[in-house]
Amino acid sequence: KAGVTQTPRYLIKTRGQQVTLSCSPISGHRSVSWYQQTPGQGLQFLFEYFSETQRNKGNFPGRFSGRQFSNSRSEMNVSTLELGDSALYLCASSTGQTQETQYFGPGTRLLVL
Amino acid sequence: QKEVEQDPGPLSVPEGAIVSLNCTYSNSAFQYFMWYRQYSRKGPELLMYTYSSGNKEDGRFTAQVDKSSKYISLFIRDSQPSDSATYLCASAISSGSARQLTFGSGTQLTVLP
Numbered sequence: 001k002a003g004v005t006q007t008p009r010y011l012i013k014t015r016g017q018q019v020t021l022s023c024s025p026i027s028g029h030r031s032v033s034w035y036q037q038t039p040g041q042g043l044q045f046l047f048e049y050f051s052e053t054q055r056n057k058g059n060f061p062g063r064f065s066g067r068q069f070s071n072s073r074s075e076m077n078v079s080t081l082e083l084g085d086s087a088l089y090l091c092a093s094s095t096g097q098t099q100e101t102q103y104f105g106p107g108t109r110l111l112v113l
Numbered sequence: 114q115k116e117v118e119q120d121p122g123p124l125s126v127p128e129g130a131i132v133s134l135n136c137t138y139s140n141s142a143f144q145y146f147m148w149y150r151q152y153s154r155k156g157p158e159l160l161m162y163t164y165s166s167g168n169k170e171d172g173r174f175t176a177q178v179d180k181s182s183k184y185i186s187l188f189i190r191d192s193q194p195s196d197s198a199t200y201l202c203a204s205a206i207s208s209g210s211a212r213q214l215t216f217g218s219g220t221q222l223t224v225l226p
Contacts, residue, residue: 004156033214043157043201043216056213090156102214104149104156 002027004093004105012111018079021108025072025093032074033102034066037088046089049074050096078110086112116140117204119217128226132189136202136217139183143204143215146178148187151199151219160200161187192224 005024013019025032033056034046045058049068068074072093078085088109092102119136126132134148145164149157161176163169169176177186185202202217 035214035216042218043203043214045213045215048213058213092156101159101162103159106154106156 004091004103006089006091006105006108008108009106010109010111012113013081014113015081015083017081018077019081019110021076021078021089021091021110023074023076023091023093023105025074025091026103029093029095029103030072031094031096032068032072033092033094034074034076035090035092036060037090037107038086043090046076081112083112086110114139115218116143116215117202117217119202120220121218122220123223124220125223125225126192128192128194128224130192130224132187132192132196132222132224134187134189134200134202134220134222136185137183138185138204138215140204140206140215141183142206145205146176146185147203147205147214148174148176148185149201149203149216150196151201153198157201192222194224194226197223 007022031050033048035043037043048056052068063079066076088107090104090107092104094102117138147162148160150160151157166178166180173190175188199219199221201219203214205214
């Protein structure tokens with residue numbers, strides 16, 4: 001079974017731009033969660049989508065948004081990028097029934113200049 | 114104060130040593146506890162999860178949870194150089210089937226040959 005894939009793997013943007021990241025979950029998984037990982041704050045939960053609906057949200061500003069498609073693929077969008085948004089963005093998929101067994105993708109490393 | 118605190122390390126041990134990795138948590142609502150391993154430039158990989166106090170063993174790894182003292186530990190026996198990675202503890206509150214993982218900051222482990 002193929003694992004979680006994320007595209008692109010690396011991205012460089014400038015302040016004020018927006019960015020869209022993509023995540024394809026493991027086949028059959030309906031839940032996708034997004035996390036931001038930085039050296040200072042560690043891994044922080046952004047939001048979770050299940051069957052195209054956001055069912056959980058972390059403490060991030062509204063500039064961070066996401067969506068999920070009918071095939072369970074998910075996208076995350078960050079608008080008006082700030083320097084502090086530079087991070088590794090990870091998505092994790094699960095069946096949605098037992099979130100304990102989330103499987104992470106390799107992440108997208110975003111650098112904001 | 115972070116909800117999940119983790120000994121930051123870094124930790125360096127000789128091959129074959131027993132490694133003890135520790136976390137404490139403050140939120141009494143946490144019901145699920147997980148350990149992830151993250152190699153450099155990779156996404157976290159689930160090692161173990163448990164939802165009860167006590168020990169859970171899987172090969173060379175033992176996860177220990179003490180809910181009365183809000184303490185989580187991971188023990189690695191007969192450590193190998195391939196165990197060199199960052200170890201992350203995580204906790205989750207159950208809300209229906211939605212889980213929001215709260216991570217510790219991670220402990221970087223190096224096992225020297």
